[in-house]
Amino acid sequence: MKKRLSPYFVLSIMLAAIIVTLIFTTKIDYGCDTVKTILTSVKVKPPEGRKYVGFDLNKQNLTFGTLSPGAMAERTASSEYSKNATAYVWVEGDLSSWIIISPKKFETTPAVPQEIVFTALVPSTAREGEYNGKVVFCYQDR
Secondary structure (H helix, E strand, C coil): CCCCCCHHHHHHHHHHHHHHHHHHHCCCCCCCCEEEEEEEEEEECCCCCCCCECCCCCCCCEEEEEECCCCEEEEEEEECCCCCEEEEEEEEECCHHHEEEECCEEEEECCECEEEEEEEECCCCCCCEEEEEEEEEEEEEC
């Protein structure tokens, strides 16, 4: 005899999945005094006998170049702010879940640059195409 799943069990699992998704995707309002953004992008192209490593010389935006599905690329950016502040950094857009930021929060001192490392981890299931977004720097003056 085959056991059937209770509809209440299935509904509970679906509700739990929705709640977890909301918790991890809800944006936090940091109450920024100043917001600066830079564009970011990665082009995904399946390997045709070779893997793409993400070489890109664009200095105006945070671009990861062309990457194969399953590949990783790392870029650094420097943040400098004219006041003492707490800074928060995050990525919005198509590739936001692919980017690891370190540090995501730091304290600023006038004229002292802070280096931030951005690591793009392209999922092995990513489809070919260009994925865009923006990096947001939120500064709360102290």
